[in-house]
Amino acid sequence: VSARATPAPETVAGRRQDSATRIRVAVIGASGYAGGELVRLLAGHPFVEIVGLVGRERDHVPLGDVHPHLDSTGLDIDSATPAADAYFLALPHGASSARVAQLADGGRLIVDLGPDFRLRDEADYPRWYGFTHPAPDLLAGAVYGLPELHRAELAALVDAPVRIVGAPGCYPTATLLALAPLAWAGLIGDLVVDAKSGVSGAGREAKADLMFDEVNESVRAYGLGGHRHVAEIEQELAACGRAAGLPGAANPGVRRVDFVPHLIPMDRGILATCHVRPSRAVDQAELDALYAAAYAGEPFVTVVSDGPGPATKHVRGSNHARVRVLHDERTERIVAIGVIDNLVKGAAGQAIQAFNLAAGLPETAGLEQLAVVP
Amino acid sequence: VSARATPAPETVAGRRQDSATRIRVAVIGASGYAGGELVRLLAGHPFVEIVGLVGRERDHVPLGDVHPHLDSTGLDIDSATPAADAYFLALPHGASSARVAQLADGGRLIVDLGPDFRLRDEADYPRWYGFTHPAPDLLAGAVYGLPELHRAELAALVDAPVRIVGAPGCYPTATLLALAPLAWAGLIGDLVVDAKSGVSGAGREAKADLMFDEVNESVRAYGLGGHRHVAEIEQELAACGRAAGLPGAANPGVRRVDFVPHLIPMDRGILATCHVRPSRAVDQAELDALYAAAYAGEPFVTVVSDGPGPATKHVRGSNHARVRVLHDERTERIVAIGVIDNLVKGAAGQAIQAFNLAAGLPETAGLEQLAVVP
Amino acid sequence: VSARATPAPETVAGRRQDSATRIRVAVIGASGYAGGELVRLLAGHPFVEIVGLVGRERDHVPLGDVHPHLDSTGLDIDSATPAADAYFLALPHGASSARVAQLADGGRLIVDLGPDFRLRDEADYPRWYGFTHPAPDLLAGAVYGLPELHRAELAALVDAPVRIVGAPGCYPTATLLALAPLAWAGLIGDLVVDAKSGVSGAGREAKADLMFDEVNESVRAYGLGGHRHVAEIEQELAACGRAAGLPGAANPGVRRVDFVPHLIPMDRGILATCHVRPSRAVDQAELDALYAAAYAGEPFVTVVSDGPGPATKHVRGSNHARVRVLHDERTERIVAIGVIDNLVKGAAGQAIQAFNLAAGLPETAGLEQLAVVP
Amino acid sequence: VSARATPAPETVAGRRQDSATRIRVAVIGASGYAGGELVRLLAGHPFVEIVGLVGRERDHVPLGDVHPHLDSTGLDIDSATPAADAYFLALPHGASSARVAQLADGGRLIVDLGPDFRLRDEADYPRWYGFTHPAPDLLAGAVYGLPELHRAELAALVDAPVRIVGAPGCYPTATLLALAPLAWAGLIGDLVVDAKSGVSGAGREAKADLMFDEVNESVRAYGLGGHRHVAEIEQELAACGRAAGLPGAANPGVRRVDFVPHLIPMDRGILATCHVRPSRAVDQAELDALYAAAYAGEPFVTVVSDGPGPATKHVRGSNHARVRVLHDERTERIVAIGVIDNLVKGAAGQAIQAFNLAAGLPETAGLEQLAVVP
Secondary structure, eight states: OOOOOOOOGGGOOSSOOOGGGOEEEEEESOSSHHHHHHHHHHTTOTTEEEEEEEOTTOOSEEHHHHOGGGGGGOOEEBSSOOOOSEEEEOOOTTTTHHHHHHHTGGGOEEEEOSGGGTOSOTTHIIIIISSOOSOGGGTTTOEEOOHHHHHHHHHHGGGOSSEEEEOOOHHHHHHHHHHHHHHHTTOEEEEEEEEEEOGGGGOSSOOGGGBHHHHTTOOEEOSTTOOTHHHHHHHHHHHHHHHTTOOTTSOGGGSSOEEEEEEOSSSSOEEEEEEEEESSOOOHHHHHHHHHHHHTTOTTEEEOOSSSOOOGGGGTTSSOEEEEEEEETTTTEEEEEEEEOTTIIIIIHHHHHHHHHHTTSOTTTTOOOOOOOO | OOOOOOOOGGGOOSSOOOGGGOEEEEEESOSSHHHHHHHHHHTTOTTEEEEEEEOTTOOSEEHHHHOGGGGGGOOEEBSSOOOOSEEEEOOOTTTTHHHHHHHTGGGOEEEEOSGGGTOSOTTHIIIIISSOOSOGGGTTTOEEOOHHHHHHHHHHGGGOSSEEEEOOOHHHHHHHHHHHHHHHTTOEEEEEEEEEEOGGGGOSSOOGGGBHHHHTTOOEEOSTTOOTHHHHHHHHHHHHHHHTTOOTTSOGGGSSOEEEEEEOSSSSOEEEEEEEEESSOOOHHHHHHHHHHHHTTOTTEEEOOSSSOOOGGGGTTSSOEEEEEEEETTTTEEEEEEEEOTTIIIIIHHHHHHHHHHTTSOTTTTOOOOOOOO | OOOSOOOOGGGOOSSOOOGGGOEEEEEESOSSHHHHHHHHHHTTOTTEEEEEEEOTTOOSEEHHHHOGGGGGGOOEEBSSOOOOSEEEEOOOTTTTHHHHHHHTGGGOEEEEOSGGGTOSOTTHIIIIISSOOSOGGGTTTOEEOOHHHHHHHHHHGGGOSSEEEEOOOHHHHHHHHHHHHHHHTTOEEEEEEEEEEOGGGGOSSOOGGGBHHHHTTOOEEOSTTOOTHHHHHHHHHHHHHHHTTOOTTSOGGGSSOEEEEEEOSSSSOEEEEEEEEESSOOOHHHHHHHHHHHHTTOTTEEEOOSSSOOOGGGGTTSSOEEEEEEEETTTTEEEEEEEEOTTIIIIIHHHHHHHHHHTTSOTTTTOOOOOOOO | OOOSOOOOGGGOOSSOOOGGGOEEEEEESOSSHHHHHHHHHHTTOTTEEEEEEEOTTOOSEEHHHHOGGGGGGOOEEBSSOOOOSEEEEOOOTTTTHHHHHHHTGGGOEEEEOSSTTTOSOTTHIIIIISSOOSOGGGTTTOEEOOHHHHHHHHHHGGGOSSEEEEOOOHHHHHHHHHHHHHHHTTOEEEEEEEEEEOGGGGOSSOOGGGBHHHHTTOOEEOSTTOOTHHHHHHHHHHHHHHHTTOOTTSOGGGSSOEEEEEEOSSSSOEEEEEEEEESSOOOHHHHHHHHHHHHTTOTTEEEOOSSSOOOGGGGTTSSOEEEEEEEETTTTEEEEEEEEOTTIIIIIHHHHHHHHHHTTSOTTTTOOOOOOOO
C-alpha cells in the first residue's frame, strides 16, 4: 500500500513560497466556464492568493450569483483590474492580446487561456481567427503552455523579462499528448484526428444550438472545413519533430492534418482519436516502449494499455490525461487516443500547471484533485 | 405546400396484398432491443400480420412484461416457432444460421438481423465471428439487405426458391450510405472510418460496463484492434466498385479499412465519420453532383449540405439516413458523414425495408414514421 | 398540396372520410417544439390535409430549415394564414385569444394548445397569466380538451356553431389522469402534486438556464410559489367532483393544490407524483377497482400495477399515458402517479385526439404510434 | 506507505496533527462507488494515512483496475483487514454489524456507511431491513453521523470507550437538512417527502434495470410502499423535536412520513422536496429567520433564497448541501428543499466529516473541495 508522492512545500523549486509570500493572482474573464474553473482550482492552491476577479460590465457582484457552486469562496467579481503578480486571462480571441502588453509590464506573469499567444506565426491570426494580432512582437517570447512539450521553456520564464504563457486549446492538448511520442520518433506518415468533446468547450453563452434539447441524445460533427485548433496541432507536432532533431521531411502527416471535432451530449471531456499511417513499419512493442519512455515521471499523463480505450469519465474534474496507443497489424496503422477534462487539463488546470512552472512553484501545486467518478 | 407521397395500397408492386392476404410474419428473438423495434414497426405495417413472437425459455409471456411500451399490442411471447410466411430473426451470431435451412424451406422468406448471412465468404465467419458457418451453401444466394446497394437483388427474391436476406449491421449501414457514391466513382484512395454509436447497439443484456453510471458523461473507443463490422464494410465497398464496373485496383482504400467505433452516452443513433483521401483530385461541385445523382429518388436517404454536420437526433425513431460529403481544399481530403438510428435504419427498419422488397410490397410500407425530435 | 396514403378503409369508424373529403388543417406557430410535433403527427393522419404552416416573420421557409427531421414532408412555413377547415394554434399565452374570434368564424374548428381557452373563469387570466382575456364571451363555450374527462362535450362540438378546444397543459394532463378516479370518488382529502418534466416543456427559445451544461446532470425545482398550471388542475379536479354529482364539500384537497414542478435532464416526458390523504379509509382493492373501471376501454390510458412506478420512457413519442395508484397502509396515504410524453399526450397528440372527436373522426386516428424505446 | 502533502500548518485547528501522527485508516468495501469516493477524499486528507483497502475475494488488486480514476494513488485492494486506527465500512446492510464488535475493540474508531448503526431501535432492523441485528448492545452508543444534528455527540466519541458512527443515508441527509429547522421549531404538521436521486445511489452492481438504456431519458418512482430510508427520517425528525425540548405531540407530521424516491437520469445528486403543512400559521420572514439561525456558521450548509430552487449540479463532487425554504401564501404550505451530492455529503464526505469530529480533527479537513461545475 503506497500512494503517489506530491511535493511537500519544502521541496519547492526556486524561490521558496509560503503564506507570507503567496503569489497574488487575478482572473480576468471569471464569468465563463473556464473562468469558474480557474477560481475553483486557484481557491485551493496553497501558494496563491486570489486578489481579484474581473468580469465585463460587472462590479461588486458576488461570485455566487454567477457561479453558485463557488459562493462559499466569498469572492466578488469586479470591473476594475486589480494589481497582481500574475494574471489569468479567459477571454475571447482577440481580446487578451490587446491588453497583455500593458499587463505584462514589469515582469508580471501572464497566462492567457485564449489563442492569442499560442501561435508563433502572426500570419496565422488573420488566417484562422480573422484578426490582425495587435502585439506581434510578443509572440516570439510567449511559451506554448503544454508542460509535457515545453517544460524547460516554461521554467525559464521564472527569470524572463517578459513572461507570457499561451495556454493550449482543449483539442490540441488531447491530440498532442496522444501523438507527441510518435512525432518525436518521426513516425507520423499520415494523420487523421477525429475528436469528441463535451459541451462546455463551447462556452457558456446562450445559443440555440447548444440548448439541452438540441444537444442531448445526439452526436454531430462541427467545424467542418477547418476548425481553428488545427493550427496549433500542426504547429506543435512540427515542433516535436524539430525538438527531436528530425529533418524537416520527417512526420509528413503533420503538415495538413484532417481534424474533425464532434459534439457529445456530456458536460465535460475530450477524446481525440488519432489515426496514423506510420512512416515506417512498427509493432506494438516498439510503440509501448516509446510511450513508456515519453511519459515516465509525468505527473499528469497515464499510459493505459488494457481493456477498452480510455474513457473521458476517468479524468473528470482532474488535471490528468490518459493516453493509449495501439498498432493494428491488419491495417498496419496506429490508433493513438488521448482523453482529458477539457476544462481542467484542457484549460484551467493546464494553465495553472504552466503557471506553477513559470512561477517557480511545484508543478502539481493546487492540481492534486483526483477525478470525480462516477 | 406539399408532402412526400407514400404509395397507396393500390399501387403495390407484384402480387396485390390486402387484409385478406396479409403476410403472416413471426419474430424470433423478440425480447431484445432489435426484437422490440421489429414489433413496434410491424404492428403498424399495413400488409403484415404478426402471428408469433418467439423468445428463449419463455412461454405465453405478455409482451408488455418484456417491453412495457408495447403492451397495447396485446401480443405474447412464446417458445414455439409458429407457422408463418416470413421470419425475422434477431438472434446472436451463430444462432440463426443453425435454424435457417429449415425455416427457409418451402420458399419462406427469412430476414436475419444478425451477421450470419451478411458475409459471402464462409472463411470470414471463423475469422471475424469465431464459428464455422453451418450452412455455407446458403451464403451465395443470400442477399445483403441494404436496398440502396442491392435493390434489384432483393426484389428478385420475390420469386426465388430460397429467400434469405442478411440485414446489414448498424455501423456498416451508416458507413456504406456515406461512402457508396465515392466507391461507385472509384474515389476511395485511403479510408479511415471513425464511428460513434448510442448504447442500444450493445444490446439489452445486463453488463457492468453498460450501466448508466459507467456510460453517462463519458465517451470511449472500443473494439480496438478490429471490430467485426469491418468485414461487411470492406466486402460491400469492394462490391460497389465491381457493381460500377471498376477494375479491381480501384478504391484501394477499401481493402483494409481502419475502423474505430466509440460509445456515446445516448440511447440511439450512429454517426459514421469517414475520412477519405481521394484517389484523384476532386472538388466540392463534383462530390455534390455524385451524391445528388446517387440518392435521387431514394425514399430514406437525404443528402444535406449546410450548417453543421447531420445530427443523429434528426433521424431518431425513423428509417431515414442523412448523409453529407465535404471536400476540404486545404487538406485535399473528403469527409463523408452518415447518420442513422441504429435500431431502425441500422436494424429493424432496414430489415422491414428489405422484407418489403423481397415480398413484393411497397418499399416504404410500415416505415413512414417521421423522426421523434427532440 | 397532398399528403399520406389513404388508410385501409375498414379501419375508419363514424362517417366515412376519404381523400376527397380530407379536413384541411393549418398549424399556426409551427416553429416550436409543439408545432413541430403537430406536423409530425398530422403528416401521418389519414383524414387530414395540411394546407399551411404559419410562423412569425417567416415566409416560404422550408420546414426542414426549422425542423430538419421533418424535411421529407416537403412543407414550407409561411407568414400568411391560409384558408382551412381547422386551425391548430401553438402560440404563447395571450397570442391565440386575440385571433380566435376571427379564425373560429363560420364554424371553423379551433384547437388551441396554449392556455387561452383552458380556464372557464376570465378572472383567472389576469391572476395567473397577467393579461386580460380579449374574448371572454368565448370561454364558456370552449371545451377543455382532455377526452378522458370531456369526451361528450368534445364530440358535441361537431355540430356546434362555435367550435373551440382549449387543449390541456402538459402537467395538468399527467396529474388529472392520475387523479381523476379519486376525484370522481370524492377521495381527495389533501393533495400534494410533485411533478417532474423533461426540458422540451420549456420551449425552444434559447435561454441561458436551459443550456445543455446548465440542465444536464442536475435536477431542480422551479415555479416555486405557484406555477400557472395549478389553475387548470384545480378547475378540472373540482369539475370531476361536480361531474360525479358530489357535493361541493367533497374533495377538499383540490381547492388549494400544492404543486411543485421539477426540471429533469431528459428531452421528453412528465411524471406527476400525486400524494393524497384520502378523505376516508380506503384499501388497495378499492383503488384498483376504481381505476380499472375509470379507464376500461380508454384507448390511451393504461393502468399499471406491478414493479417500479411507470417510467416516462415507456410512453416516449406516443399518445399513451400510464397510471398507477398505490395505497400505503403504513401512512394511510394514496400515491397516484401519471406519466405521459409532454409533447404528445401533453400537447400535440392530445390536441389531435380532441380534434378527432370534435371533427367526428375516429378518436385514435393518426395517433396509433407506439412508443419509441429505448 | 505515504500520502499527500502536509497542509499549511496554520490551517490546522485543535490538537496539532502532522505526518508523524497521521491517523491510520482502512476502507472495507472499497470496490463500490461509496468505497471509491472514500479513497478519493481520504487520499487528499491531510491528517490520515490510508493503510489498507479491503474488497471481497480480492487480493493485491491494483486499485486502478477497479477504479481507473484512482490509479495514480498507487494503492492496492486486498482481502485481509489491516491494523488501523479507524475503519470506514462501505458494506451491504447486515454485513458490517457482524464485524464491528471485533473491529471496534480497543477504542478503534468505526464509521459505518451502511444502515447497521443508524437506527436506535433494534426492532427496526427486522422490520425495515429483514435481519436481526447481531450486536444490539452497540446500538445505544453509536452516534448518527449527521454533524449538523449531532455534532456534540460525535465530538464526544474522541474519548469514548466504544466509538461507532452510523453515517446517514443519502436521502435522510438531504431531507433532514431541509427540515431540521422546522422540526426544531415544532412546525411539521403534516409531511410529504418527494425525493429525486441520481443513479449512483443504487450501487455499482450490474442490474438490468440500471442499464444506460433503461434509465436514460426517463424518470420513474421506486421503493413504492415504503423505502427503508424513511425509518431514519422519522427517527431523526422526532429526535429534533426532543432535542429542542418540544413535547411528544409536537411535529405530528414526522410520525408516518410519506416518502417516495425517484430515479433521475444523472450520475450523482439528490434533491429532496419536502411538502409541509405547518402546525401553525407562519410567514416567509419567520422561516427565513429560522433557517438563517439554524445554519449560521455551518461549514457545509448554504441557505439559498432567490431564483429557481437549488440544483444538484451546484454541489456535485463537494460536501456542501444547499437548502431552501419557501412559504406559499396561497396554499398555506411550506416547501423545503435540500440538495446534496449523494456520494459526498450523502455518503463518503459526510462519513469523513463525522470521522473528523470523532477523531478530534478539524471538521472540514479533507473536505474543502469545491463543486465541479458544469
